[in-house]
Structure formats: C-alpha cells, structure tokens
Amino acid sequence: MRDPILLPLDLPELAVDLSGGDVRRTVHPSGLRVLTERMPASRSVSIGFWVGVGSRDEQAERSDAPGSLGSTHFLEHLLFKGTPTRDAYEIATGFDRIGAEHNALTAKEYTCYYAKVRDADFEQAVTSLADMVTNSVLDTNEFETERGVILEELAMAADDLADVANERFFEEVFGDHPLGRPIGGNAETILAANRDDVDRHYHHRYDPSTLVITAAGAVDHDRLVALALAALDASHEERWRTNVSRVPVRRATAEVVENAVPVCSSQRVVKVDRPSEQINLLLGTNGLPTGDPRRFAFGIMNSVLGGGMSSRLFQEIREKRGLAYTAYSFGASYTDAGLFGIYAGSAPEKTAAVLEVSKNELARMAADGITEEEFERSLGQIAGSSALALEDSDTRMGRLARAELGTGELYDLDASLERFEAVTAEEITSVASMLAESPLTVVAVGDVAKAVIPEQ
C-alpha cells in the first residue's frame, strides 16, 4: 500500500512526484510554508494564500485570542480594501485587467485568498495577494462601508432557507462549541464590531507561522518562494520579517485542545418557521474528524448512501417516490470533530416521508452494509470523479493547502484509491452503525406548521 507523503514541520524542503504532477514544498525558518504542484500541460496557474485561522478561533472574551464573532470573515473582506501602496480600486483593477478569477473565503479553520491567472500573469497575482495579506491598512472609513456590505451578505444568506437550515444544523450538532457558530457572525456581532478589534485579530493571527502559500499549474517553485520571501520582507509590518525564526503552526499539532467538542447526547427536532414552498430538512449527528482512519470507510458508505444519482437516498427519495428534487448525504470534518448529515428539500406534506426514508436507509446501511456491486461502483465513482477534479489546478492548489494546514498527510490519487480499496465490509457497517446509533438531530426550516415532523 502506498503511504501518504508526511509533511513534517521541521523538514525544510520536500520534493515528490505525485500522479501526473510534481510537488515541491519549502518550510522556511521564518515559518512560511510554500507548496507547489507543477502541471506540465497547463498554461495557467492557481495561487492561494492560506492563513490557518478561521471562525472557530474567535473568542472575544480572551485577551490572547481577540476578535469578535465574525471578525475573521470581516477581516477577509477588509484585505481587499487597500494597502499603503494600493487602494481598493487598484486591487480590483489589478485583477480585472488580467481577467483573473479571484476571490477569498473564510472557513471554520482557515481563510484563503486566491487567484487563477494565465501563466504570464503569475508574478502580478502573487505580488497583489502578498500585498493584500501583509499590508492591509484596515482604513476606518472602509471599515464602516464594509460593515454595510457584510450585513447585506448576511441578509442574503438569511433569505436562503437551505443556508439557514445548514447553519442551524451545525449549531445544534456542535452546541456551544466555536465550531457550531456561523462563520460570518450575525447582524448583532457585525453591528458591534469595531475596527481596532479586527485589527488586533489581524496582528495577532496573521504572520509567517500561520501562512501557507500554495500554487498549482504553470508554476516555478523557486520563483514563488523568492517572490513570497521578498514580499514578506518588504512588508510595512515588522511581524512579517523572514529573518526571525518561527515555528509553523498546524492545528492538528496544537498542544492542547482546550475546549472539547460536545457530543450530541439526546435526540432533538428543531423547527424554524419561515414562509416557504419547501421544507429544508437536515438530519444527522456527530461525524469523523479530519484525520480519522475510518474516513475511507465513511467515504465509501456515504457515496453509496447519498453520493450520486444511483445512491440509495436519491433512488428512494427522488427516483422511486418523487418526494424531492435534491437529496444527498454529506460529511464535514474538522481537526477534532466532524458532522454527518442528510439533506432534502420537499413540500411540507412530503417531509414526514422523506424523514422516514432517510432514517430507514441509514438503519439499513448499519444493519446490512453494502453489496459487492455497490462497493465496486463507489470505487469507480471516487476514482473517476477524483481524476476529473485533479485536472483542475484549483483542486490541486487547495489539496496542498488543506494537507499542510490539516493532518500533514498528502495522499496522491493512487495512494488514496488504495486506501478506499482496502476498506472492509465490517468497517462500513461499523461506521454506519456509529452514525445510526447516535442521537439524531433534525432541523426543518420552512412552513413547518404545514408539515408533520415526529419528535422521535
């Protein structure tokens, strides 16, 4: 069996060949990490500046972890608003002028600023991203304007009932733990946010030890390392200097997990009343953390249960009964916790049937596992869809960063497929049983008065 590549934090450079690519990794003494994957046929390049800080790291009440709720996401917006040498308009025109696909995203455990550009525009994209990340001025007027933009973003999400159901589901499964909070905060915390608090969050969290730069496609590793180090040393902020030694931070190796994620201990049904045609139904429970060895068994199980048009949930809910247009199962994984869920949207009078079929299919999976034919199909689905996804430089760029920030294990496609092939029938029923036997959380958002949703 092919082992994953381990990404130790103290090894300065690693060069490996992975399927169809060429991965290089530099851990600079400053703490900065740079990972690249060259794709020989590519004429473009995807570049990401990843900071190992997410919404779970906000703890307004603690002096060592400033940042009011939503401040990580607020900061992500503000990094587009200007540096001493580039105002917001220049940042926007710089990317638009070269037709870049560029954006940023805030997650629970990281924040990412990325661009995809033609190979000739590589240097410009790296320079702009580096300037944004290391030199943001967080201007007070821009802060106020952006508060309004973020309030609109939250209002947009509040009008999307599937979004509302999803956030509530995380809140219910993870309870009071920071992983349960909505990434963007809420209107109250955004109205209360102040510029200096977000600025402290920026200064406290953003430095070379938390920064991972990844690129895939038409990329020259050494050139990217040189550009990145030069940009950090040229920063207006002292904390970015690369002549200072720092220990790079990986959440998985953090000394203490101070605040353990609670496990759901009782069943619960939560109904959120909103005018709607459909009920957005989510049911599920605690799942697997990022590095859990059972994740390959879970991947097969989830694929058969609700991973495609031929999956059991899609077949039973949509194809045989016509109860929903969308129906699938999913997992979400974090360093020390995970979540498993089933989603379907249906008219209120069909919700009880959807819920029953979903529970039955999970119970059946736990009792009987999957067939040999389903196992083979699932392997084929994972192999085919992974191969297609890895043709895209975005996917490879993101995979490098998540491995570096997460478990420190980088699987190439073949090594990963070998792990899936080695999954046993017993491992599948075991992971399904764990899920089926956990207390179930049910969240229904919509015109719930019209729906019959049993409490048990």
Place this chain on the structure above:
Amino acid sequence: MRDPILLPLDLPELAVDLSGGDVRRTVHPSGLRVLTERMPASRSVSIGFWVGVGSRDEQAERSDAPGSLGSTHFLEHLLFKGTPTRDAYEIATGFDRIGAEHNALTAKEYTCYYAKVRDADFEQAVTSLADMVTNSVLDTNEFETERGVILEELAMAADDLADVANERFFEEVFGDHPLGRPIGGNAETILAANRDDVDRHYHHRYDPSTLVITAAGAVDHDRLVALALAALDASHEERWRTNVSRVPVRRATAEVVENAVPVCSSQRVVKVDRPSEQINLLLGTNGLPTGDPRRFAFGIMNSVLGGGMSSRLFQEIREKRGLAYTAYSFGASYTDAGLFGIYAGSAPEKTAAVLEVSKNELARMAADGITEEEFERSLGQIAGSSALALEDSDTRMGRLARAELGTGELYDLDASLERFEAVTAEEITSVASMLAESPLTVVAVGDVAKAVIPEQ
C-alpha cells in the same frame, strides 16, 4: 481582421485549426451534425447531445407544435428514466460507476444532455447519451413520479427570490412572447401535463435534423461520428434512421419568424411582495439578439458597467456605498431578441439608492462613454477570462454547439478578441444610449412594503 469560421448547413465536413485546438465538423446527409475540438493535453472529454428545441418552441394550442408549457423540461427529465434496454437505475449507475460529471439542461432555445468523463470512458458515455436521447420510453409510471420531482424543482425555485425576480423580469420584458415564459412551466401546467402530449413533443421535435453532438478534450472525431451514426441506426424509433436525407435545422435560418418579440413601450415597476431580508431588484430593457453586430460593443460596455469588481456598478453600489453584496449587469441573447439587465440585492431601505445609482450609471455611460483606461482593462479582462475558460473542455464543447445551433459563426479566441479591439467609442455610447433611452422595466421581489421604489 480574422474572420469567424462560417458553419454552412450544406457543407458536409469542415476541419479547421483554432487557437490551441483542432476543430472538426461533419454534417451528415441525415441532418446529424457532429463537431469536435481536440485538446492535445487533455486526458478527459466533455460530450454534449444538443437538441435545438427549447421552451420557446412549446405551443400547446398548435397541432404542428405540440407540448404543453414546461413539456420540454419535463421531457429532459424523462430521458433519464429509461429505454428498452436500460432502466433509470442502469442509466444512473452507468454514469456513477465511472465517476462521470453528467447532467442535462433545458434553455429557451435548446436542450442539452452532457457528460464529462476520463478518456477511457468516452465510448460508454456516448453510448449511454445516445440511447437516452433516441430511445426513451416515457413510461407512464415514471411520468407520474417525475411530475412530483418537477413540482419540487419549481417549489425550490419559488423559494429562491433572486430566481423569482429573474423569471418575472423576463416575463415583463418579453411580454406574452414565448421567450417571456419560465422554462419549466409552472405548477398548474405541470399538474395538467400528460404523458402523450410530452411524447408527441418528443417525436415531433427530436430527430437527426435537430441533433447536434459536440465533444472537446481527448476526442477522436471519426470515432464519435461512427458511434453516433451506429447508435441512431440502432434506435428503436424509425425517425432516427440515417439513410433518410434531412435538412439540418438552425433557428437563425428558419423561414419565418412568425411571432415577433414585442418591444417594451412604456416604463413599468413591478413589485412582488414576499417576506424577506433583502429586496431582489432587477432593472433593464430589451437588448441584443445573438448575432447582432453590436454585441462586441455591448460586451465592452457591459464589462465596464457591471462586469467585475472594478466595474462602475460594483464600485458605486458596493465599494463606495456598501448598499449591496452582489451587484452586476448582464445581457441575454436569443435568435431574434435580447435582454439587458442590472441586478442587486439589498435591504429595503437601500433599494431606492441602488435604483438611483443604477439608472445614473447607465445614463452616464450613454452620455460620456468609457475612458481609454477602462477600454484597455475591459479588453484585458475579456482576453484573460476567455483564455482561462477555454482551458476547460466543457466550455469548448458548449461553444461549438451554441455556434452550430445559433448564428453558424464560430470565432476562435484571436478572431473574437480582434472584434472587441475594433470597437469604437461611438459604438459604445450608441449601444448604451439605446439601452438608456428604452422604457425601463423594474422588478422588485421581497418585503416591498418596506422599500421606497419610485414609479418613474
């Protein structure tokens, strides 16, 4: 200036080199058209079966054009539900087993069934798609189940207020014309749909003269032509036989446009009251048809007005005033009509300001045009984003089909960029003036009682 490749309907084969690709085209005497673009570095292939029939072709009351409203989209669903040799489950497992990205879409002027697969799975994907398109049985029980699925799809769209605004906007701009109707019909027409009517639509519209097969990536043109002809000849339905001569159909060359699209003759403000946090605002008017020579000027104008983060609307609405999270302008083009619009989502108390800024920016564009810097930036944006998009075999596959079904003109990237470069300042102000001087349609969906939306 590089001319577009013309795609005449009576020339049996065409082989041309386009930027970075290799396009071949066969017009078979049966009417079947096959276009491919080989991308030498690609290990995957995107394949589309395109039928030149869309929702605008439904006219329930006419014997020569059967199909109740929504029946084109209903048919698209039913083609996944089984043939004499593959039931719905086998169709689904066939694609899932190879990890295909596959789906279908119904538009106003065409319907498309597509798959993206690894090169080794090319033949299986073609065979499945061909079987679905030529041999669907439209089983009565499956019809009833799928009615439920489609009603759920419509309910999902009804809960998405941006979707609701968009459909209403088309309805208002295009009036009673078939282009103004929602693609999927509505609950009433879907409840009234019957299997035999959809079956007549299928038999009347789907045959080799309306079928265009396109593929891009790791594709062998001759093999695709051979596979397609064999599949058509093996169909259970006589109408697919390739030994019968047919004239391929291109909407642009249809003899008569019987039902001219009405032009908006007066201003109107339509408010749709729905509980919400945001008002989904659309404003706009008639735009340019697909083949309009002014489309290159429109492309530049639209890019500067509302095409990116540096665009005027994004800057004025979001960056300077914080009024919205999303704000952009867009065009939609059909054979004989088009539409231009501006979209923004904002809290009700900001809607009046968004509307005013939008109108002002359109008027300013008509009065003053764009700057030299904006012109250059727009060219760079179009060049860069087009180059990135054309790395994807999906994009190339779709481009071939839209050229074949639409104007019959296929531009390679260089020829297209030359057209954009040749646009004059006068052409830009001219197209902006045409839009700014047309009676404006405004659609607002959301908690409209809280918003001030002037009638003029």
